[in-house]
Amino acid sequence: MKKRMKWLAVILFIGINTLLVLLDDGEKVVRQAYVSTWDKVYQKDLVETVNADGVVTYSGESYVYFDKALGSFEGFLVEEGSTVNVGDPLFTYQVHDFMETERFLTYELEKVSSEIDAIGAAISEMVAFQIPSATVPVVGTNEEDGTTVVVSPQEPAEAEVMKEQFIIQKEQELQAKQEEERIIQSQLEDLLTTGAVITVESPVEGKVSELSSTLDDPIIAIENTALQVKGNIDEGKRVEVDVEQPVEISLKESEQTFHGTVLHVEDHPNDVDVDAESIYPFEVQFSEEQPLDEVLPGYHADLTITVNESLNANTVKAGIVKDDQVWKLNESGNLELVPVETGILMGDELEITSGLLAENTVTDKSIHPDYTGMPFFTPLKFTQVPWLDFNQYAEWKKYMLMGIMVR
Numbered sequence: 001m002k003k004r005m006k007w008l009a010v011i012l013f014i015g016i017n018t019l020l021v022l023l024d025d026g027e028k029v030v031r032q033a034y035v036s037t038w039d040k041v042y043q044k045d046l047v048e049t050v051n052a053d054g055v056v057t058y059s060g061e062s063y064v065y066f067d068k069a070l071g072s073f074e075g076f077l078v079e080e081g082s083t084v085n086v087g088d089p090l091f092t093y094q095v096h097d098f099m100e101t102e103r104f105l106t107y108e109l110e111k112v113s114s115e116i117d118a119i120g121a122a123i124s125e126m127v128a129f130q131i132p133s134a135t136v137p138v139v140g141t142n143e144e145d146g147t148t149v150v151v152s153p154q155e156p157a158e159a160e161v162m163k164e165q166f167i168i169q170k171e172q173e174l175q176a177k178q179e180e181e182r183i184i185q186s187q188l189e190d191l192l193t194t195g196a197v198i199t200v201e202s203p204v205e206g207k208v209s210e211l212s213s214t215l216d217d218p219i220i221a222i223e224n225t226a227l228q229v230k231g232n233i234d235e236g237k238r239v240e241v242d243v244e245q246p247v248e249i250s251l252k253e254s255e256q257t258f259h260g261t262v263l264h265v266e267d268h269p270n271d272v273d274v275d276a277e278s279i280y281p282f283e284v285q286f287s288e289e290q291p292l293d294e295v296l297p298g299y300h301a302d303l304t305i306t307v308n309e310s311l312n313a314n315t316v317k318a319g320i321v322k323d324d325q326v327w328k329l330n331e332s333g334n335l336e337l338v339p340v341e342t343g344i345l346m347g348d349e350l351e352i353t354s355g356l357l358a359e360n361t362v363t364d365k366s367i368h369p370d371y372t373g374m375p376f377f378t379p380l381k382f383t384q385v386p387w388l389d390f391n392q393y394a395e396w397k398k399y400m401l402m403g404i405m406v407r
Contacts, residue, residue: 033376041360044315046344048308054231056299062204063218071095084202105188112181119174131159229284240307248304259287318350320364329361
């Protein structure tokens with residue numbers, strides 16, 4: 001009987017206190033949340049990647065053409081399989097009309113020279129251009145309907161990357177045009193020297209893969225010996241992959257790892273079929289100054305493409321974020337249910353783009369929303385109590401003795 005009375009008393013005690021808490025409209029009862037585990041927001045470099053298979057191959061073919069209207073073909077100066085450098089002689093032909101050929105070559109030389117000047121001016125203008133540091137949106141008015149238009153400027157870092165890419169692209173175009181100018185100049189000099197015979201030189205470095213026995217264009221095909229990697233991605237990955245993205249190239253057999261960038265991504269799939277997934281080809285170029293002597297065409301590789309990255313990102317374990325909210329343990333000793341925006345998910349680590357700062361204390365425990373703003377308490381972790389580490393106090397014995405003497 002006494003045992004039953006004890007249990008009844010315990011149940012009544014718990015029930016009455018629970019009822020008082022539930023009916024506490026005036027919040028006279030202080031609620032406290034017990035938080036057994038917590039963590040700090042930390043900073044880490046996060047990346048988002050896409051994986052694909054690839055195969056090493058030559059970086060394509062270049063073609064040389066012969067306009068039969070310019071003259072009569074005399075003969076090849078190279079053989080199939082031979083290696084040529086830029087400027088090496090490929091074939092000769094005899095012109096039909098000296099004056100007409102001279103006018104044509106002079107016109108082509110002037111045209112290329114003007115293109116070189118235009119490219120050089122564009123490079124100089126871009127080099128001198130200063131990226132504005134201000135991030136104030138530009139506000140304008142649409143003249144047609146009078147509506148206000150707000151254009152947000154690009155971030156300076158992104159603009160600097162675009163500027164650098166533009167300069168690199170234009171410098172490559174300039175180099176190609178300068179080589180074209182040199183070749184035309186050489187042909188014009190041949191014409192003026194011999195009076196009739198012109199030697200056509202190779203515009204690229206590579207291996208002669210085909211000579212046209214019928215003299216049909218292209219008369220010569222030159223395989224570029226520069227190596228690249230070709231691969232395929234499905235339509236789900238196509239929306240994420242773009243040119244200039246960094247790529248890690250891991251050869252499957254030799255286990256060698258190289259670095260490169262996405263050079264080109266096709267906008268059209270290999271085949272279009274309503275019942276099949278679309279596959280898009282893409283190309284990766286190796287970064288410069290990497291030894292590729294032991295890499296051969298045909299080697300297969302695993303490709304890891306970095307499609308997004310965030311350096312020194314505010315990071316938490318993914319399980320801490322629930323419904324875009326995080327329980328934060330603030331410095332006042334109260335709980336806050338903080339709305340957050342997230343970014344890259346790498347494994348079980350999640351980027352916090354807004355809502356939290358580095359070193360904020362958070363917990364992954366499930367807590368009822370009614371505890372928002374309420375105090376919390378945590379278990380004492382003896383291993384983290386500072387005063388247990390006597391070694392951090394250089395003269396702890398001295399101060400302990402002084403304390404005893406004062407007593």
